[in-house]
Amino acid sequence: MCNNWKDDPEIQRFRDYLRIPSVHPNINYEECVNFLKKQASEIDLPISVYEVVPRKPVVVITWQGSEPQLPSILLNSHMDVVPVYEDHWTHPPFEAKVTDDGFIYARGTQDMKGVGMMHLEAVRRLKNAGVRLRRTVHISFVPDEEIGGVDGMKSFTETDDFKKLNIGFCLDESMPCPENAIIAFNGERTNRELKVTCRGTPMHGAQLLPGTAGEKLHFIIDKFMKFREEERKKFEAGTPLGEVTTVNLTQVEGGVQVNVIPENLSVSFDIRVAPERDHDEFENMVASWCKEAGEGVTFEYFVKNPLVKSTRTDSSVPFWGALKDTVENMGIELRCVICPGATDARHVRRRGVPALGLSALARTPVLLHAHDERVHVDVFKRGIDVMENVVSAVANV
């Protein structure tokens, strides 16, 4: 049974944030920044707005700990949301309507304005209750995660301002879980976007000679597809998606006319390399396929993200133990997996800071980027309870 959300200020503030249409493309973040300034002033916490890239604000609200010299805790969320197909929505995606059965419908409820508001509301509750934590807690709201975070978290992590935050542990986003469990992400796969171009001798379509672009393209596609098949078998046998390397053919280009054997044909692949796979070995394998395919076969990477080490989930990261105990003591299972996609946490991990994705959205269908994205009011409230305990635990480590 949902609680009386109509008089609930936490629900009302969440809905106010959801109503800001910070949706791609060309987002104006001003309204988000103003909303967050208002929140910070209500909670009586200092707020900083960094513009590493103009019009791409990074907002940081800071709650100083009793031992501010200790490495701090960062609670990160992104302000942007992905576009919507409004015709497919039962309720308008930027109205944040609450239905009679207690669901808040809006883009960003799950990904990830809901998580950002849980961070903020957890700190608001703790501070209002007169609690004082050992470590400083920074709550950040960043732009452009949904388009790779290059002008957002990535740029910010390269600044002195980021270094000065002295972060010891970061929490970011994961995904909802339909069961009574919370998903944590401790690592991500490495994204590679590759284009292979095959050059051959152009000739009349009636010829039957070797060395055509088509033969070389066939060889390349065959290699990638065989590799893909092996990984698909592992996935079907139960290996989580984040732990297999996915290869998908996404574009084929070339040719001029049906009766002309072309000079150029190219094929592009979206590749996500699993953290456990040897990245150099994988790259060498791709290079050797291109060599074997014959003369005139070249490749280039559009995206070649570096390997980022996963955050360890053992006693070497004491924050992990504190977090796990806290969630489990609340009767909720904590499932830690490798993120099948990508989040801003990778930029933080790249700076050597342990980071975990954690969206406290148990008993919730997975509707990230989907039509009718929604969260139940009770789930949101429970998520704040979880974050209140988690923030206390990790900031007191």
Ligand code: ZN
């Ligand atoms: Zn997200």
